[in-house]
Amino acid sequence: MANITSNTESQRLTFWEKIYLPEIAKGLSLTFRQMLKPSFTRQYPEERWNPEGSYRGRPVLVLEEDGERCVACGLCSRVCPALAIEVRAAETEKDKERYPEKFEINMLRCIYCGFCEEVCPEEAIVMSKDYELVFGSQEEGILGKEKLLIPVAQLQDRLEFLRQWR
């Protein structure tokens, strides 16, 4: 029962296949031809990848001419699965009446799911294309409003994607 005696590899292969040398030569010629083909490597710091509109990078606040769109409703903070967003509201003279006095996203907790963008009623927080995040310490990983406000002109790809597919 242990030793197989019929239909062994020795019986299935022809003589030339059994000595393996022609097969080895075919394999070697394949790898040699691959050496002569071009490579697909991106030379990273010089050539960066530019994502499409559908890419979910880090969440940012939309900055229009007279300030942020955010009304500090707190929905993004409530829906965030990782509890990464903290918002404190205050009163303002503008039409929207509320604005975020303090808006912090802890990038070390953020999981880039996009729920904050999905729930926001004002389209004030969107997932940008930024994927290169480097911090020197854990304190630097908690981004305040200054780092989060990005002008609306730079976020057009994502806003276009949301308009089309939401």
Next chain:
Amino acid sequence: MSLTNLIVIFVQAGILVNMMLMAAAYMVLAERKIAAWIQNRVGPNRVGPWGLFQSFSDVFKLYLKEDIVPAAADYKFHALAPVIAIGVAVTTYAIIPFSAPLLELDGVQYGLAMAPNMNIGILAVLAMTSVGVYGVALAGWSSNNKYSLMGGLRSAAQMISYELSMGLAVIGVVLIAGSLNLVEIIQVQTRGVWFVFLQPLGFLLFFITALAETNRAPFDLPEAEPELVGGYHTEYSGMKFGLLYLAEYANILASSAIMATLFLGGWDVIPFVDDSTILGFAPNSLPMVLLGHVAFLSKSFALVFVFIWIRWSLPRFRYDQLMNLGWKVLLPLSLVNVILTALGVLLFD
């Protein structure tokens, strides 16, 4: 032994050891680049132009690493094993005939090779590779680690099994050349044809056994990561690991150089014709000797390229398949090779 003789020996040793270490370091880079090209990517290209200084940064990194020795390991042998491995690798370089002699001082001819005219040349090389088994076996045993032990034992068994076929493949060449002296072997090839044409089976056998001797894929089970976590060099870190690694590449270059000597005509530039008459230089003149050096090194490096190419193309042998190949296939084939060569020499000479 005059003073000039002694000085020349030191100078030759200095040049050869340096050359070996640089060549081994650059072979590591070459392996990474060639592996990358086979896999449709570029290898290291950041450290210098085309990554040429990568070897220096690798060796520098190894110097700066902490030397960790397992607490229960036998320290004397743990430290001795890389020394044996690299000592044997370097000693082989003294015998390799790089080219015809270049300088004449005090009536004695000196070239880059230290002792090429040894009348037991090829036998000394085989003896040195046999001693190299000790380096691997000691490394495996002294680490006090079951993976290292298995790797070391497998490697030692593999090297010993394939040495037989290697020796027999060499006998074919020695029968035709009539001498064990490496310079004599090359001169017979210069006057006639290269032995690769007279002994194709011998060349193939020597090549396969050289792959097994240097623990090189597809025979690299002793150091395969998925199987043995690194085999006999698992417990080595820092420069001791660097030495074992460099010794492996030095062995590859030495094996390629020996193959170039025995089968590809050594410093002979063009296969079937007499070089001096075709190229127009006198046999021992400077241009001819330099061309001989270039030819020898090109052949050796071409064979190194084939070693690297094979590693990244073929799957690894399982241990029982490896022993099966060594004893049941290569040994009979090498015996047949010796018999046929002996018949050939008897009938045609």
